Amino acid sequence: xxxxxxxxxxxxxxxxxxxxxxxxxxxxxxxxxxxxxxxxxxxxxxxxxxxxxxxxxxxxxxxxxxxxxxxxxxxxxxxxxxxxxxxxxxxxxxxxxxxxxxxxxxxxxxxxxxxxxxxxxxxxxxxxxxxxxxxxxxxxxxxxxxxxxxxxxxxxxxxxxxxxxxxxxxxxxxxxxxxxxxxxxxxxxxxxxxxxxxxxxxxxxxxxxxxxxxxxxxxxxxxxxxxxxxxxxxxxxxxxxxxxxxxxxxxxxxxxxxxxxxxxxxxxxxxxxxxxxxxxxxxxxxxxxxxxxxxxxxxxxxxxxxxxxxxxxxxxxxxxxxxxxxxxxxxxxxxxxxxxxxxxxxxxxxxxxxxxxxxxxxxxxxxxxxxxxxxxxxxxxxxxxxxxxxxxxxxxxxxxxxxxxxxxxxxxxxxxxxxxxxxxxxxxxxxxxxxxxxxxxxxxxxxxxxxxxxxxxxxxxxxxxxx
Numbered sequence: 001x002x003x004x005x006x007x008x009x010x011x012x013x014x015x016x017x018x019x020x021x022x023x024x025x026x027x028x029x030x031x032x033x034x035x036x037x038x039x040x041x042x043x044x045x046x047x048x049x050x051x052x053x054x055x056x057x058x059x060x061x062x063x064x065x066x067x068x069x070x071x072x073x074x075x076x077x078x079x080x081x082x083x084x085x086x087x088x089x090x091x092x093x094x095x096x097x098x099x100x101x102x103x104x105x106x107x108x109x110x111x112x113x114x115x116x117x118x119x120x121x122x123x124x125x126x127x128x129x130x131x132x133x134x135x136x137x138x139x140x141x142x143x144x145x146x147x148x149x150x151x152x153x154x155x156x157x158x159x160x161x162x163x164x165x166x167x168x169x170x171x172x173x174x175x176x177x178x179x180x181x182x183x184x185x186x187x188x189x190x191x192x193x194x195x196x197x198x199x200x201x202x203x204x205x206x207x208x209x210x211x212x213x214x215x216x217x218x219x220x221x222x223x224x225x226x227x228x229x230x231x232x233x234x235x236x237x238x239x240x241x242x243x244x245x246x247x248x249x250x251x252x253x254x255x256x257x258x259x260x261x262x263x264x265x266x267x268x269x270x271x272x273x274x275x276x277x278x279x280x281x282x283x284x285x286x287x288x289x290x291x292x293x294x295x296x297x298x299x300x301x302x303x304x305x306x307x308x309x310x311x312x313x314x315x316x317x318x319x320x321x322x323x324x325x326x327x328x329x330x331x332x333x334x335x336x337x338x339x340x341x342x343x344x345x346x347x348x349x350x351x352x353x354x355x356x357x358x359x360x361x362x363x364x365x366x367x368x369x370x371x372x373x374x375x376x377x378x379x380x381x382x383x384x385x386x387x388x389x390x391x392x393x394x395x396x397x398x399x400x401x402x403x404x405x406x407x408x409x410x411x412x413x414x415x416x417x418x419x420x421x422x423x424x425x426x427x428x429x430x431x432x433x434x435x436x437x438x439x440x441x442x443x444x445x446x447x448x449x450x451x452x453x454x455x456x457x458x459x460x461x462x463x464x465x466x467x
Contacts, residue, residue: 012462015149019141019454022148026141026454027115027124027447029059033095033133034113034126040075040096040167049075049163052095056161059140063147065159070179072171075163079182082143086155087464089387090185090424092414093136093192094165097128098439105441115447122447129445131438135191135430136161138453145458154465158185162414165192168374169413176421184422187387189460190415191453193408194432196277201395201403201456203388204428205381206306209341210411211350212373215240215358217333219366223319224329234365236333237318243361244335247311251297254311258353262344266307270405274302277404306407310340336373340409347375379415381425387464391427394459398452431456 019026038052039045053069053076060067060080067080075096100110108114113126124134139159146154160183164171176183196202219236220229249255266274281293281301295304304310318333320326339354341347355370362368383389383405395403408428415426431453437443 011150012459015145015458015462016455018145018149019451019458022141022145023451023454026137026144027450029141030124030129030134030137030450031113031126033137034124034128035111037111038096038128038163039099040164041099046075049096053078053161053163056095056140060159063140063143064153065157067159070175072164072175074167074171077163077171077175078159078161079179080159082153082155082157082159084156085152087387088156088158088185089464090158090160090183090188090418090422091139092160092162092188092190092418092426093139094132094162095128095136096163096166097131097133098166100127100441102441107442110441110443116444118444123444124447124450125442125444127443129443130432130436130449131443132165132192134445134450135432135453138431138450139189139191139457141454142457142461145454146461154461156185157461158183165414172414173417173421176417180422184424187385187424188415188418188422188426189391190412190426190428191430191457192412193428193430194434194436195399195430195449196404196406197401198433199399200277200401201399201429201431202406203392203395203403204408204412205383205388205405206343206407207379207412207415207428208306208309208407208409209345209347209376209378209416210413211339211341211347211354211375213337213339213351213354214371214373215243215335215337216369216371217243217362217366218331218369220329220331223331226327226329229329233329234363235329236366237330239361239363239366240316240318240333240335243358244313244316244337246361247313247337252295253297254309256311256350256354256357259309259311259345259350262346263309263342264344266303271300271303273404274300274306274406277302277406302407305409307342309342309345312338312340314338340411341378343378343380345378347377351375376411376413377416377420379412379419379426381415381427383425385425388425388427390463391429391460394463395429395456398456398459429456429460 036052038049057067065080070077110127116125217236217240219234315336319330392403431449
């Protein structure tokens with residue numbers, strides 16, 4: 001090993017030791033941030049969202065970042081630039097949180113965080129603990145540790161923290177477009193994902209996109225008496241039910257024309273690595289009271305949730321749904337439908353195909369209208385950049401099991417926007433667990449996730465310094 005490598009290894013060990021010694025103080029700093037009710041969806045908390053932004057900017061400034069709070073048409077962004085030294089990376093997190101309803105299901109005040117024990121493990125309980133304040137603070141604390149031990153940051157780091165992720169990110173794309181030159185880096189790090197399984201770190205390399213459609217089928221001009229008009233008048237619920245029932249064929253495939261245009265099969269080497277993860281579909285479904293995979297026939301469980309597109313009905317309503325009974329033929333019937341998309345699918349083209357397909361099924365005396373609620377493409381990362389493999393090795397060195405490249409059934413639109421607006425790929429590495437109850441009452445973040453998360457980023461930053 002060269003003298004420089006010896007010095008790098010020594011510095012890394014010292015920084016990791018500092019993280020261990022400073023853990024209680026790091027958790028106290030996280031608790032302070034968790035006490036701020038930065039709920040971005042509710043205007044009543046606008047001042048608290050701004051307060052969280054200023055707290056973070058001040059903290060980053062204390063670490064030597066040129067940090068500022070940037071106003072938008074909505075909630076502010078926090079942008080912080082480190083010194084110009086080493087490879088340039090962008091770290092993204094969000095400091096806003098979900099509402100806490102229903103409050104009565106919480107075991108404690110959601111904004112009075114505490115360390116508790118759950119299933120034999122210490123956890124940090126509170127809204128935002130896992131999504132995303134605890135996760136973003138793992139990176140901040142890693143920077144703090146490097147600065148404390150070596151007096152400097154080990155790479156050129158830009159930190160970008162959003163305050164609207166939980167409310168649809170309405171200001172995000174305009175902000176990225178207006179500040180593209182300032183924010184663009186070699187790669188982005190996003191810490192808003194989780195472990196593959198307990199003790200198994202992962203880097204998400206593909207994310208599904210999202211298309212959301214609300215449809216309204218209208219028949220008679222008013223609700224009708226089912227005795228006087230039943231049988232002779234078309235019922236919009238009957239029409240809508242037929243449309244929704246026809247979304248899938250008997251093999252589980254989606255029937256919208258052109259739905260699978262451009263959808264690739266995963267490469268054999270990626271399939272082999274996914275198979276090696278030992279995923280069991282029945283065990284995955286068991287905790288929610290299910291046992292049989294319902295996706296496309298002939299696909300593995302991980303393919304169904306990571307690499308295949310879906311169509312799901314998220315809500316149906318129409319007519320009378322209150323207590324008792326009211327015998328009406330409704331004037332309107334409604335449904336909300338979401339599509340999870342994969343690389344190769346064009347959400348806007350799919351929207352046109354879906355609407356044409358529904359329109360073609362309208363009988364005489366019925367019409368249909370549509371309201372679109374979002375259309376974002378899937379994200380597919382190019383893992384050939386050496387930072388990906390360096391990060392994978394750093395995570396493997398920290399956690400009990402080797403890190404894997406995985407897919408994600410959900411959607412993290414910012415990764416796609418970084419690709420389309422800033423022209424860079426994202427390394428999505430987070431440390432949450434499936435039982436963290438994000439968006440739900442009693443959200444938590446394992447102390448182990450917070451501790452090892454900090455140590456993981458220390459190792460990643462050390463790898464950047466060497467590279």
